[in-house]
Amino acid sequence: MNARVLRVLEYDKMKAQLKMHAASSLGLKKIEELTPHTDFHKTKEELDRTQEGVKVLRLKGQAPLGGIRNISSHIKRAQIGGLLNASELLETADTIYAGRRIKAFIGAMTEDDIDLPLLKGIVDRIVPLTGLEQAIKRCIDDHGEVVDAASPSLRSIRQQIRANEADVRSKLEQMIRSSNQQKKLSDAIVTVRNGRYVVPVKQEYRASFGGIVHDQSASGATLFIEPQSVVNINNRLREAKVKEDQEIERILRELSGQVSEHVDELLENSGCLAELDFLFAKSYYARELEAVPPRLNDGGRFTFKKARHPLIEKDVVVPIDVELGDTFSSLVITGPNTGGKTVTLKTVGLLTLMVQSGLFIPVEEDSEATVFANVFADIGDEQSIEQNLSTFSSHMTNIVDILKGVDHKSLVLFDEIGAGTDPTEGAALAVSILDDVYEKGAKLVATTHYSELKGYAYNREGVMNASVEFDVNTLRPTYRLLIGVPGRSNAFAISRRLGLQESIIQRAEAEINAESRQVEQMITSLDEKRREAEAEEESAKKIRQDAESLQAELRKKLQELENQKNTIFQEAEKKAAAELEKAQAEAKEIIRGLRELQKQGQSVKEHHIIDAKKRLEDASPNLSKRHKEIKKQAKERQSFKPGDEVRVTKFGQNGQVLKKISEKEYLVQLGIMKVNVKVDDMERVKAERVTQPTRPITSVSAKPSVKPELDLRGVRFEEAMRQLEKYLDDAVLAGYPQVHIIHGKGTGALRKGVKEFLKKHPSVKESRDGGMNEGGLGNTVARLQ
The missing domain is CATH 3.40.50.300 (P-loop containing nucleotide triphosphate hydrolases)
Known part of the structure; x- marks a missing residue:
């Protein structure tokens, strides 16, 4: 298509609206590259794909597309032997997880006999790569830090680091608590300069304090000195940290090597996720516009x-x-x-x-x-x-x-x-x-x-x-x-409406030639006839609406009469049953008396007693049977309309009426099944349409160890938002009623971003600042639902 035509028809503005529904940069790139197709079959296939995406949103509310990252550059660098850092490896693992999750999501729907052939064709190309994902997640935590458990050597090295740190801090704290040394210190604290633990010493005590000077204050009044007693410990600590860096690099290089072994699969997964993000962006856009497929x-x-x-x-x-x-x-x-x-x-x-x-x-x-x-x-x-x-x-x-x-x-x-x-x-x-x-x-x-x-x-x-x-x-x-x-032409009509002199209008009309006047008269006649037809159509619509309203009212009254009749009958049945019970009691008393006479030698035959009892039982009307017959007839006469919510007593489930098949049978939607149900087995629940669930029904496995708090201090804003999104999903699956988001005070930008994100997240019921014993403004407490 000509670029000028796309601009004139505001195609790019429409694409800007579409971009608002992309979940990743992969989807945004696909939308940027979007141009109209000129092939009929390609257009039909793309519309069918969008149709399947809309079906997923209608049934599930949304699709799980979180965690998708553009890892193309990471994959290519790993392919040529480059070293990926911890954040890049974590993004790779998150993308693998995102692909595995959407694959399972679509797979579960197809297993429930939901027809999604095009979507299934895309997710079938996704390779789970669970081993690579687990290897990365085992070594790198959600903050992008290599964990102790990444290797036995790293655990041992870090134990040495912690032991040396504890040792040096212990010695320095003893020193700053000493009454002899406190007068020589600017402040009774232990701090770090150039990676070594030091204490702040006043300038005038430099000679008497001893040790190595690593830094000084801006005024020069304070020197940051490493006492001689901890030099060896600091040296051991420094050596351990060098070993730690070497071991971390070895672990990252090993993981980068594993990534390089799956380059083709990762590139294919990224391509599939880009297609899925683009497809669901079109589906979300269709839902926003209330659009339909032509x-x-x-x-x-x-x-x-x-x-x-x-x-x-x-x-x-x-x-x-x-x-x-x-x-x-x-x-x-x-x-x-x-x-x-x-x-x-x-x-x-x-x-x-x-x-x-x-x-x-x-x-x-x-x-x-x-x-x-x-x-x-x-x-x-x-x-x-x-x-x-x-x-x-x-x-x-x-x-x-x-x-x-x-x-x-x-x-x-x-x-x-x-x-x-x-x-x-x-x-x-x-x-x-x-x-x-x-x-x-x-x-x-x-x-x-x-x-x-x-x-x-x-x-x-x-x-x-x-x-x-x-x-x-x-x-x-x-x-x-x-x-x-x-x-x-409305010029004359408008002028006359605005009060121009009739003589002027008539002279102007005389200037119009006969042919133009004839055309105007014809158009005026057509316009009048159109208006008459529209008025008659509107009147017919109103009459039909009145008739439908009257029919609905009569149906309602009929139902009320049926209910009243059933109520009256039930009351009559109770009353009759009470009278009957009283009569049977009297009959039993009579029979008992007859037996007494018989025992006394009077001439009362047994068959007389049996006949008397049977006649009494036959005299009692079968009210329960009659009541059931009336209820059955009432059910047969009641009617349902498409959209009514009913309970199918045969299955014990609620469903939605789709259409009427006959006077005694309806087509009902039960979950994902459509079932023909007899009117005898249906009970009205409420006469309103069933709404779709607003939250997605997804099946994902939560990480076993989810902490009740997330520490975002020192994390870049974009990375913090990514971690917060994933953490909330894990916390919901872990069943936490509330969580703490630790963001610190700082400039306030991260705190504001966290609060805005929590307001929009569907799983967050409410949020508040931390209390005095909860970190105050540096912590936000979120209640989950």
């Missing part, structure tokens, strides 16, 4: 329904319906200035470029898009003072270049074609240019002020008029695009 065709036609320009605020932009390439291939838009003609052109152009870049677009469902080999645009004032060109000359120079490259696979956008010169000549030239583009088979959208072009669309097959609506009553444009209706 149906793609290779027939050169598009239909954008309720299309919105992505760079205009959603609550400000007026959606438009625009189509091209089906019944007509050229669209001529007329209307007043500031009426939205240029925005319409830019919307068509930018949405086309977005589709060809694999991005969803802010339109309604069932919109359609196509793939053009070239998009040409002449929009805005391209006047060049340096070239001494007028507005007309500048536009014409651009149009000449466009006409050289136009073919049947092109989309051409002209803004105010033919403007800037004599109206008669300009209109004639515009007609000729439009004819040339039309004859080459290109798709064309053009805006104009010339009334001659209104008739042009009527006289050419395949050309359609359109206009931006203008409300004469308010004297303001509505920004609606009306296809099939040319723009009418």
